[in-house]
Amino acid sequence: MxxxxxxxxxxxxxxxxxxxxxxxxxxxxxxxxxxxxxxxxxxxxxxxxxxxxxxxxxxxxxxxxxxxxxxxxxxxxxxxxxxxxxxxxxxxxxxxxxxxxxxxxxxxRSAAPPARVTQAVGVGTSSSSAPGHGAPGTQPPREEADASVPSxxxxxxxxxxxxxxxxxxxxxxxxxxxxxxxxxxxxxxxxxxxxxVAAAQEPTARVVNVPFDTGIPNGNGRVQITFAPGRVGDNTVQALLYGADEGVIAVPELRLTLTQQAQKIGPLDAKLVDRGGYWASDRLRLPLPGTWTLNVTVRLTDVDQVTVTKNVTVRETPA
CATH class of the missing domain: 1.20.120 (Four Helix Bundle (Hemerythrin (Met), subunit A))
Structure with a gap:
């Protein structure tokens, strides 16, 4: 206002x-x-x-x-x-x-009218003098300033x-x-x-594929790990294993830990649970954004297992 x-x-x-x-x-x-x-x-x-x-x-x-x-x-x-x-x-x-x-x-002050001066007419002055002419010896009036000159x-x-x-x-x-x-x-x-709008266009989950190979026949494949929402804070984790033929396989054990080397945090255990065909965790808290290292341990038999690592970027939670 x-x-x-x-x-x-x-x-x-x-x-x-x-x-x-x-x-x-x-x-x-x-x-x-x-x-x-x-x-x-x-x-x-x-x-x-x-x-x-x-x-x-x-x-x-x-x-x-x-x-x-x-x-x-x-x-x-x-x-x-x-x-x-x-x-x-x-x-x-x-x-x-x-x-x-x-x-x-x-x-x-300069524009004030001048004081009137009365002049005595002495002996010998001619009353028939022309207008504008004073008595002998008197000064004629000064001309006014030129009006064309601006003040x-x-x-x-x-x-x-x-x-x-x-x-x-x-x-x-x-x-x-x-x-x-x-x-x-x-x-x-x-x-x-x-x-x-940018946050809405970003994927609501972060998917990471971690290949593994135990060194035995048909002992290779990949682990598809999904973090939702893939940002700082609480996340859900789901892991699905694919064999050499890209078919879903079941394993007796799957472990996942996360470490952030820069801040010396971890390892944080995801505590995956077998849900009958896939492994999952309902809550994994990631305290800081940045690059985290995944350590995935896959056990196919009682004696055949392998641990592989891969980096994943955790985003900041939007304000």
Whole structure:
């Protein structure tokens, strides 16, 4: 609400001031005191605009990176550039206003009518002298200043008219860009939606195939291990064994442990249980993301078994 009120006071006042400077009402110049009062009001409005605008930008953008990677952020950059130009024009307007305020009292004093001087007519003066000629020895009146030479006040008003007009046009441009921003999805929401879509497109499970070979006839195959969801936290594990002919086989024992060498965590036992055709665990907690090493032990007979290893990447849980 403060942002809207400050914008209305600043831009509405600028347009009214520009109209009064270009077309003064009833031919009377706008008093310097009125311009000074609006200058103070405009300064307060601009301070409110900048403060509330920065706060709103922080709420809607969320990060510096989003300023260049989202449509809202790029539009906000354009608005900030136009606002900077408007503030530059406003600074020049304040300079012209200050100059106009200083020179107004001086010109008011210089414009005061001169005091009437009564001159006595002495003996010997001719009453039939031509108009405009005084008595002998008297100085003729000085001619008035050339009206074609603009006064300092006029130059100040022309400069103020130009800067106020530029400031008003830039203010309208800021208002137009703000209208575009209101119809654009904020950067914070766009980033969250993008992350949610990316997470939804990711597979909900991580499947790892671990080949093995015990060295006996038909003693080779692979173990297909499925981690769901394959992220940090609690996971379910299912393991299915395929023989050399790619047919599902049953084994008397299957063990699975996980180790993270970088953090020196593990081995964590998955505690797989034979579910009649496949092996599974209802809960395996993985505390950290990163690369984990799987250690899979497959026993085909009482004396034939093999332990194989393979790395798997565990993803971070999305916020």
């Amino acid at each position: 403060l942002h809207l009120l400050a914008m209305a006071a600043w831009l509405g006042g600028l347009i009214a001031l520009a109209a009064s400077l270009f077309r003064p009402p009833a031919g009377r110049a706008v008093p310097a005191s009125a311009v000074t009062r609006f200058s103070r009001l405009a300064f307060t409005a601009v301070v409110l605009l900048v403060a509330t605008g920065l706060y709103q930008a922080w709420r809607q953008v969320g990060s510096l990176e989003a300023l260049s990677t989202t449509e809202y952020g790029r539009t906000l950059n354009l608005k900030a550039a136009v606002v900077a130009l408007a503030l530059t024009a406003a600074w020049f307007s304040r300079l012209w206003t200050a100059q106009l305020t200083r020179e107004q009292p001086q010109e008011a 300092t006040s006029d130059r100040g008003r022309r400069g103020l008219r130009r800067t106020v007009a530029v400031e008003a046009v830039l203010g309208v441009a800021v208002l137009a860009i703000t209208t575009l921003l209101t119809g654009t999805q904020p950067s914070r929401a766009e980033v969250q939606n993008t992350a949610a």
